[in-house]
Each structure stands twice: as C-alpha cells, then as structure tokens.
Amino acid sequence: MAVLVTGGAGYIGSHTAVALHESGRRVVLLDDLSNASSAAVDAVRGLTTPDLAFVEGDAADIDLVGRAMDEHGVDEVVHFAASKSVEESVREPLAYFRNNLGSVLGVLAAMEAREVRRLVFSSSCTVYGEPDDVPVTESSPTGAVNPYGWTKLHGEQLLRAVADAGGLDVMLLRYFNPIGAHPSGAIGEDPTGIPTNLVPILLQVASGRREWLQVFGGDYDTTDGSAVRDYLHVVDLAEAHVAALDALSAHPGATAVNLGTGRGHSVLEVVALAAEVVGHPIAHEVVGRRPGDAERIWADPSLAAEVLGWTAERDLRTMLEDHWRWCEAHPDGFVGARADLDP
Ligand SMILES: NC(=O)c1ccc[n+]([C@@H]2O[C@H](COP(=O)([O-])OP(=O)(O)OC[C@H]3O[C@@H](n4cnc5c(N)ncnc54)[C@H](O)[C@@H]3O)[C@@H](O)[C@H]2O)c1
Numbered sequence: 001m002a003v004l005v006t007g008g009a010g011y012i013g014s015h016t017a018v019a020l021h022e023s024g025r026r027v028v029l030l031d032d033l034s035n036a037s038s039a040a041v042d043a044v045r046g047l048t049t050p051d052l053a054f055v056e057g058d059a060a061d062i063d064l065v066g067r068a069m070d071e072h073g074v075d076e077v078v079h080f081a082a083s084k085s086v087e088e089s090v091r092e093p094l095a096y097f098r099n100n101l102g103s104v105l106g107v108l109a110a111m112e113a114r115e116v117r118r119l120v121f122s123s124s125c126t127v128y129g130e131p132d133d134v135p136v137t138e139s140s141p142t143g144a145v146n147p148y149g150w151t152k153l154h155g156e157q158l159l160r161a162v163a164d165a166g167g168l169d170v171m172l173l174r175y176f177n178p179i180g181a182h183p184s185g186a187i188g189e190d191p192t193g194i195p196t197n198l199v200p201i202l203l204q205v206a207s208g209r210r211e212w213l214q215v216f217g218g219d220y221d222t223t224d225g226s227a228v229r230d231y232l233h234v235v236d237l238a239e240a241h242v243a244a245l246d247a248l249s250a251h252p253g254a255t256a257v258n259l260g261t262g263r264g265h266s267v268l269e270v271v272a273l274a275a276e277v278v279g280h281p282i283a284h285e286v287v288g289r290r291p292g293d294a295e296r297i298w299a300d301p302s303l304a305a306e307v308l309g310w311t312a313e314r315d316l317r318t319m320l321e322d323h324w325r326w327c328e329a330h331p332d333g334f335v336g337a338r339a340d341l342d343p
Pocket residue numbers: 006007008009010011012013030031032033034035036057058059060079080081082083084099103122123124125175176177178
C-alpha cells in the first residue's frame with residue numbers, strides 16, 4: 001500500500017516525502033506545479049528512490065486523484081496542496097477559497113469512494129489569529145484574520161464534520177513557522193516570486209540578492225521590541241507527519257495538534273544568529289508594524305508529545321545553517337542549482 005502526498009513537490013511536502021519513504025512507506029506525489037518545479041520531484045527521487053511515483057495535476061480533480069489512488073494502491077493521504085500567501089489571499093480571496101477548499105473536497109471525495117479514511121491535513125497557527133495569551137494550546141480561541149487563514153479554519157471544520165459523521169480519521173496539524181532545509185542541501189524552500197516570510201528574505205540579503213531586510217515593528221512588548229515567532233525545522237515537521245499517520249489508529253476521528261518547538265525567538269534574534277551563520281552582518285532596518293501581524297506567538301507543544309510521541313529536536317542555529325546550505329547550493333532555487341556546490 002502507499003501514501004499519497006498532495007502538494008508533494010512543495011517545500012514541506014518534499015521533505016515529508018523523504019521522511020515517509022524513510023519510514024518504509026511507498027510514496028506517491030501529486031502536485032499541479034503551480035508553486036513548485038518538477039526539479040523538486042527529481043531532487044526527492046535523488047534522496048529516496050528513482051522510481052518514486054509523481055502525478056501532475058489538480059488535487060481538486062476527483063477523477064485524477066482517484067486514478068492515482070487506484071493505480072498505486074493508496075491507503076493513506078497527506079494533504080498539503082494549497083495556496084499559501086497571506087498577501088495574495090487578501091487580493092484574490094475567491095481563488096484562495098476555491099483552491100484551498102476545492103482541493104480538500106477533491107481529496108475527500110476520492111478517499112470516500114475508496115473507503116480510504118486515514119488523512120493528515122496541513123493546517124496552520126494562523127487559525128489562532130492574533131492570540132491574547134501564549135503559549136497557544138489547541139483549545140485557545142480560533143479566528144482567522146485573513147482569507148488564507150479562513151481557508152484553513154474552514155478546511156478544519158469540513159474535515160471535522162466528515163470525521164464526526166464517522167467517515168474519516170484525520171490529524172489537523174497546526175504548523176507554527178517552518179524554516180530550514182534538508183541537511184543534504186538537495187531540497188529546500190524555493191519560493192516563486194518575491195518571498196514574504198522572514199528567513200528566505202533574510203538569506204537573500206545575506207547572499208547579496210537583495211539590499212536590506214525590513215523588520216516590521218520595533219515597539220512590540222517583547223525583549224527587543226521585534227515580533228516573536230516559534231520557528232520549527234522543516235525536517236522535524238516532516239517527521240511529525242510520519243508520527244501523525246502512525247498515531248491515527250489510536251486516535252480515530254478528528255484531532256487538532258500544534259506543531260512547534262514551544263520556544264519563541266524574536267525577529268532581531270534570528271537576524272543576529274543568521275549573521276553568525278553566514279559569517280557577516282546582514283543589512284536590516286526596523287520599520288513600522290505590518291497590519292495583521294501578531295506581536296508574539298508560540299506553541300504549547302505538549303499535545304504533540306502526548307498524541308504523536310513527537311517533539312521538535314533541532315535548534316534555531318541548525319535551522320539557519322541548513323537553510324543557508326540550501327541557498328548556497330541553489331542561489332536561484334531548483335532551476336539555478338550550482339553544480340559545484342551540489343552535494
Ligand atoms: N510554509 C509555511 O510557513 C506554512 C505554515 C503553515 C501551514 N502551511 C501549509 O502547509 C502546506 C504546504 O506549504 P508549503 O510551505 O510546502 O507550500 P508550497 O507552496 O511550497 O507547497 C504547496 C504545493 O501544493 C501545490 N498545489 C497548490 N495547489 C494545488 C492543487 N490544487 N493541486 C495540486 N497541487 C497544488 C503547489 O504547486 C506546491 O507545490 C500548505 O497547505 C500550507 O498552507 C505552510
């Protein structure tokens with residue numbers, strides 16, 4: 001039997017495909033390549049097996065997903081496929097609701113028709129909006145502050161309803177801030193267009209591709225005034241998906257689980273440590289707050305330890321070192337890999 005990984009050519013999907021393969025599973029990737037390159041699939045094959053299956057297409061296409069499941073004997077699914085830019089979701093809410101919920105519906109319909117009931121869903125700490133209290137637990141109030149966040153909350157609700165009706169066992173994994181890359185440097189985050197999250201921008205400045213970093217907000221009520229986030233190594237996150245699939249039989253129905261380290265780091269702390277990792281200062285300037293940014297958010301990860309038997313192991317320095325190794329080997333992402341630095 002096999003596991004279907006939708007969005008498997010993307011950042012988190014590609015790392016999870018490697019972890020799933022290492023767990024002994026046969027992996028089938030499905031991706032429409034709307035935010036990924038086929039070179040990512042080749043790189044995953046390089047880290048796993050040359051005959052790893054890849055289906056190109058839309059996860060909302062019930063027939064396509066169903067055919068992929070039949071052809072490869074799929075009996076469990078990890079669903080990453082979604083659009084993920086907060087800014088874009090504000091400009092194009094309909095496209096976000098259509099893609100992020102349409103793909104959930106497509107996968108669910110194909111699963112239901114084959115009585116496949118084991119699913120792991122990519123949710124996000126964005127479902128907590130701007131929390132009043134930290135650390136955030138799974139019972140903290142939810143409420144999104146942008147269309148992307150709503151697609152994740154509605155996705156969770158939809159999956160809960162199907163699970164409550166007895167048709168599904170699902171882990172709703174609420175990721176905090178994944179960064180880093182596979183230690184080989186062979187796969188990593190390859191944003192198409194201009195990245196909007198801290199570490200890819202920071203490392204573009206470090207490599208001279210961008211002049212300086214804007215740090216949004218220097219007057220928050222935190223140790224140094226900059227915002228605080230719970231950064232999590234993408235390989236730790238990938239391993240959590242394996243643990244989540246393994247935990248499903250003991251936890252039927254729908255279970256929401258935070259995936260974070262339980263430790264917050266300020267933006268300026270990340271900038272300072274990244275400068276140490278790359279070996280030179282990184283130009284940055286503190287500017288005004290960005291609307292919709294939470295002041296500080298980090299996870300209470302105790303339920304993940306209890307339900308999944310999983311705890312994040314890699315520290316911030318390792319995250320930045322691994323992310324930097326990927327950036328140095330692939331200055332222009334998968335397309336622009338430098339042969340001399342490739343592992
Ligand atoms: N990266 C983060 O910081 C973060 C945080 C919380 C949650 N998430 C969620 O995790 C998941 C993966 O995120 P990522 O960072 O790897 O993003 P990503 O864009 O790198 O990966 C998503 C992949 O899904 C594919 N895709 C999108 N719509 C599709 C569709 N309809 N059919 C088939 N493929 C489709 C894209 O081509 C891409 O390869 C997403 O659901 C995202 O919302 C990400």
